[in-house]
Amino acid sequence: MVFPATKLITLVALCVIVFIDICLASPSSLVGIESQNEIKYPFEEKLTLEPLPNNFLFASFQFLLASNDFLINKKNIDPSKFTHYTVFPKSISPILEQTDTKKLSLRFTHGLWDSKSWGKLPHNGYNSGGSGVEIWGLIEARNNTDAMSKWNQLTNQLSGLFCASIDFIDSSKTTFPSNSDVFLNNLESIPMTDPLENSLFLMRGSLANEPICTENLTPFIKLLPNREKSGIASLLDGHKVFDSFWNSMSLEVDTICSDDGICHYVLEILVETVLNVPQLLSRNKNPIPKPSTSDELRCDRSKNTDEVQCFPLPEKSNYDYHLSDLFGKKVNGNNLLSETYSKVCMVSASAENWKIFIKIGDDYFSTSDNCYNLNVDSPIDFFIETEDSSDVSVREHAPVHVSRSLTGYSQDRGGLRISFWNPSVDKNIDVVYFESLPWFMQPYLSSLSLESDANTINDELGEIIKDTYFLPAIDRKRPSHIEFQLNVPANTTITMSYQFDKPLLKYAEYPPDANHGFEIESAFIAVKGWSSDSHKKGREEIYFLRTPTLLLSLSTPDFSMPYNVIILTSTVMAMIFGMIFNMMTKRFITVQKADEIASKSKIRQLVGKLKNLKRVAS
Template identity: 30%
Template sequence: MRSAVVMLRSIWYILVVTCLFNFGEASDLYEETLVLKPPNDDQLYAVFNFSTVSEDLKSLKNHHYSLFPRVIGELIRKYGIAEFHLSMTQGLWRYERWGHPYYPAPPGAQLWVWFQPEIESVEASWKGFTNALSGLLCASLNFIGKTETVTPTLSFRPQGAIQDASSSLLRYAVLSRETLCTENLTPWLKMLPCGSNSGISSLLNPAALHHSQYLSLGLNYKQKCFEKNCDNPAIQLHQSVSTMFDLRKSTSEKPGFSVSTILNKKIKGPCPLAHRSDIRLSVPEVQWNINFDGDEKTTPILVVHCHLAGIGQQEGGVRCRLSNSAARNISVLVMQTVPWFLQVYLHTLQITDQDGKILLPKRVTFRPAKIRQSPHFLEYMLNISPSSTIKIALQFNRGFLTWTEHPPDANHGFYIGSTVVSVREKDIEIMGSDNVHHIYSEALQVFVPVPDFSMPYNVICLACTVLAIAFGSLHNLTTRRYQAFDSDEPKAESFVNKLMSFLKKLIGLVKRDKLIEPGNKDS
C-alpha cells in the first residue's frame, strides 16, 4: 500500500513538472477580431478574424503544440509547406455596390501553395496536400489535378518570410464549381482554440451565414519575422469568415441593426485562451443599434468584369473589361487560365482602349495547354490610363471530349476560372503599403459539344435483344432432348383424369346402394 502511494505521488510530481515546463515554453498568441462595416443602409459587411501565432517554429518540429492546431502543423511538416492560402466562397462579390473586400476571393475554391526548396517532389507534395485538405475540410479539393494546376510567374508572390521564392515552388488551382456548406465550416471551427464554445467565434451560426448574400471562408498559413536576421521565424495561421448580410431580410427595424438578430446567436462569453478580443465598434454591449444617414456608396477605383462571346458550339471567346476611375495611371498584372479542351491562340489576344486604340501588353507569359495534362496559362502587365476603360478579347475553339470525361450532369457545362488582376494596395487606396491586392472577375460557364448519352443505352438494349434471340435459339437446339412419339400407343391418363373417373365411380356406387335399400325392405 505504501509503495503504491509513493508511486502515485511520483507520477503526480512528474505531471506537474511537465505541465509547468510546457506552460513556460508555450509562446503561442491567439487573437480574435470582429469588424463590422456597412457599405450602405441595406447591407452589413461582417469580417471575423482569428489569428494564432506560434513564436517558436522549432517546437512544432518537436511535435509540441500549444494553441496552434496540431493537424495543420503535421501537414506543414509532412508536405514541406512554406506558405498556403485557401479560400472557399459562396456568391459573387459586387465591387460597384460594396467596394473592395478585406480578403478577396473568387467564386468556388481557390488554393495556392509555396513549398520548401528542400522537398524531393513538388508535384507529389502538391497532390498529397490537396488530398489531405480535402479530407480535413470535407471538401472536393481532391479533384485538383494536373489539368487544374498552373504555376504563376508574378501574380501570387509570398506574403510571408520565404527563403527561396522561385516560381517553380508555387502551385495554384481553382475549382469554380465547388460549393460551400456547413460540413466545411464544422472542421474549420475545430481548429480554433475555443472552437465555437466561447468568444467571437460563438456568434458564427451556420444557418444565418448561409442565408447571406456573400460568404467566404479563409485559411491562411505563413511565416513571420520579428527580427532582422530572421533566424527563427514565427508561424501564423489566420482564419477568416467574410460575409455580407442584407439588413432588409435580417432585421425588422430600419434604419439600424442588431447583431444577435442577424446571426440569431449571442456571445457565450470571452474565450479564456484569447490574448486579445476586439470588436471594431466601441460599444461594450453585445447588442447595439447604429443609424446611418445619407445614401453614400463606396465606389471602387478598379473593377474587372468578364463574359463569354461567340455563337454555336465551335468557336467562342472571352471578353474582359477593366475600368479605372482614378485620376492617375494604374499598372496591373492580369492572369488568365483556360481549360485544355478550349484551344486558345495567342495571336487572337487583342487589347484596346475606349477609343479603339490597340494597346500592347508587357512581360507576356504564355504556356499553351497540354492535352489532358495542363491548362492554358496567360499572364501579362498593362498600364491603365486615368478614368478610362480597356477591353481584352481572346478567342478559342471548343474541343471534343470523350464520353467518359463529361461530368454526370454533362449539360451543366464546364467553368473557366476567374480572371485575376493584381494591383498594389496603395494604387487603389486600400492601404498605403506596397502589398499586392487581387481583384477577381466572374467565373465563366462554357458549354462544349455533348454526345448523345442515350446512344449507349440503345446499343446495349439492341445488342442484348439480338444476343438473347440468337443465343436462346442456339441454346435450345443444343440442349433440348428429343424423343420419338408413337401415335398408335394409347395416351397415358393424367392424374386429374384418373381422379375424376374415380370420383364418378364412387358417386355411381352410392346412388346404386340407395336404389337397392327399399327393395330389400319389401322382401
C-alpha cells in the first residue's frame, strides 16, 4: 500500500458516502471495509421485479461497481506505480483515460414503453435511450476539434467493445447539447486534469433502430466480475431478455473525486426488460401460438356462448409461476465476489395480493418485505403468486406524454408533428425538447407553428416557447440541432409542427436496402419541476423521455438505372460518331453526279453486262 493508512480510511469513508449518494434507490451501501490491508470488492447487485398492468412484469437487473483509486492530475502520477483492478472491468478505464472522458453513458434500448398504462419510465427515464443506441460523453478537451477527435476515438473503441456500429457516430451525428445543466447535474463538481487549459464538453450521438441482440448483451455480462456464472446475472439470457415488449441495457460511468484529486470510477450497469407473463408461459407450453383447444377457450358467459361461438374474455388474472419459467434458468446462488449478498426484491403495493417465495431445493420460504438476500450457493428459484394480477402498485404517472410523427406524402418535402400532452390537472410543466435531425432533413423554423386543444390559451401560444436554440446542419458534416424550452399548461395538448425539405443524396450515400427509408432518431424530452415532492433534488428532479423513432422516405433512385443510362448514352454517342465519321470521310457531290459515278463503278458494269448476257440468252 502506497497511501498512509489514515488517508485510506477517509477515502473509503468518502467512497461509501458517495455510493450512498448515487444509490438512493438501493437500500444498502456498497462496501463496508474495516481493515486497511483488506482488498475491497466494491460490487453490488440487485434484481427488482415489479408487476405492471395487463400481466406485464418489469425486471430490472442492477449492478454497481467501483474502481480503485487513482490520481486525476496526470502530472502527479508516479510512473512506477502499477494499476490494480479488482471488480472494475479492465477494458473500460484505459478507454476513459485515453479519451479524457469523465462521464460516459451508453444505452441500448428497444421497444415501446407504454407510459399511459405503465406509468413513468424506470429511474425517471435517465437510464434508457431512444430505440437504438444512444451515447453521451463528458469529455475534457482544449476545444471543439480536440473534443471531436477524442469523441471519435471513444466511439471507435466502444464500437469494438460492445459489438455495435457506434463508430458510425461521426461528426454528422454528434451534437453538443446546450442545456447541459438539465441533462447533467453538478457539472462544477466534475474534476478536470488540467482545469486551466481545458474545459468540459458534453457530447451526444445516437443510432436510431440499431438492431439490439444477444451479441450486445454478452459484452455487458463480460463487464461483470463473475460473468453469468453466479448471482442474478445467471438469469441473463439473450433469448429471454429480448423476447420482451421493452428492453434497455445501460452503462453509466462517473468519475468521483475528493478534494485532493484522488478519484475512482463508479460504474452502474442496468439490464431491464418488460415481459408479458401469459405470453411467455403459454410459449413454454407450445412455442407456436396455435389456436387454443376448445376446452381451453375462456368465454364470456354473459354473452351468447355455446359450442360453436365464444366471446373471448381478457387474460385471466390469477397466476402462479416460477421465475425460471420466465428466464429459462434458476439463479445460480449468491455472487461469489461481493461483500454483500445478491438481492432479489419484488415491488408491489398490495403485499397480500402479490407473494414471492424463494425456493431452495424443494423448500419455499418467504419474507415480510418481499426482499431476499441470496445467501446460499446452490441454485435458487422464486415462486410468484397472485390472486388478482390487475392489482398492481400504482407507479407515478408520467408528467408528459409526447407523440411525434411525420406528415405529408411527397418525396421532396415533409413535416414533423410533435404533440405534448400534460395530463396534470393543475400543474404547468417546463419541458426541454431536444432534437437532432440528420443533415438531409432541412427544417424551416419559419414554418414552426403551435396549436392547442384548449381554446382559452390560443392567444397566449406565443408564450409557450420560452427559449430556442437552433444550430443549422452542415451538409454531410453536422446535424441540425434543435433545443426548445416550452411551458406546457396543465391538462392541455400543445402541438408543434414544422416543415422540412428532403434533398437528393449522392448515389453512394444511400445505405444498403435504401428503399427501406432512413431511420430518424427519437427526440428527447426533459421535464423540469414535474414532481410535487420538493425534496427531490438533482437527477431526481428531472424526468426524461424519448419519442419513438421515425422512418423517413427519401426519393431513392433505381440503382440499375445508371446502366440503362450508360447504354443509352453509348448508343447516342455511337450514332453521332457514325454520322460525323461519315461526313468527314466522304465527298459532297450532287445527286446527278453521284448517279453518274455509281453507274461507272465496276460492280454496276458487271451487273450491266450480266443483264445484257441474260437478254441475249433469252
